[in-house]
Amino acid sequence: MNITTSIDGLVIRSFRIEDAESYSKYANNYNIWRFLRDEFAHPFTLAHAKEYIEKICLPNESSYFAIDYQGTAIGDIHIVKQTDILRLSGFLGFWLAEEFWGKGIMTEAVKAVTKYAFEKLDLIRIFARVFSNNSASIRVLEKAGYELEGRFKNAIVKEGIILDQLQYAILKPLEK
Template sequence: MPGPAFLRGETVTLRTVEDEDVEFLQETINDPDVRHGLSATEPISEQAEREWVESVASGETGDVHLLICVDGKAVGIVGLNDVTDRIGMAELGYWLTPDAWGNGYATDAARTLTEYAFQERRFHRVYAKVFAGNEGSQRVLEKTGFQREGTFRDHWFRDGRYEDVHIYGLLEDELDRGE
């Protein structure tokens, strides 16, 4: 049984991650097209994914991870990682299945979770890291109001070469609801 809706955006519902989501999560994170936009470089086993889901459910890290659903079907995940409540800051991360790309779902999910971070968790800053070549993810952040703050040059090694990583940030008074 799917987890309950936690947040609703304009086009997506964000719900809790449950045990029955392990297969979807493992298959999608291992998809080469999805993985290419992420820092994940090693294959994720079913056991490793199950352990991650259990850690999310336990709340042991303080991070927030929610499944992105459209019409009840899981199409991705969005999360607040490295949550630092003391200073009100977290890193935003997200991914979608390739068949869900280009529909505005990532933008809606990012905006909805970022709004939650500012309004309900009272965060002051949310930031995100994105590979320089991932223009789709950069558009998601920019549509949500994030500003590019800088670049870590040759920050990540993948596909046989070093790649720049852009840092985007959003302060609580900068959230753009896209209206």
């Protein structure tokens, strides 16, 4: 599966096992890990990348995507469809290799995957949760049309620091 974007050389696509090397290279970065859940390993090894791709991404290829820039996987973006009464909602998660920050790549990726999810995954709402000190991801979500829904005060602890968590969401556009 490929999603084309407006940035030349940027494709959102299904993961391949060959992506494990670049995935582990870029994911093994403290500046990425510090804004992710603790379950995201640090250091992040080739074995971690292979396990993630094989056990999570490949079986769920319609919702877990590599951010491919000029032929190399430089990040991860996924939408996890919720269940039960939340079954029409999806949870958005993402990260991008640090050397590509500030170039509009992640904003474009979020826009493209959001459009795809509304069209193909039968969702009416997509939400994301970010650490209150992650100004870059907050900007990405806002530029992609997501709106702040709420603040969960003192909801997370990362490296011994208690932080608020912000929830952003976007709704499927109404049919005209």
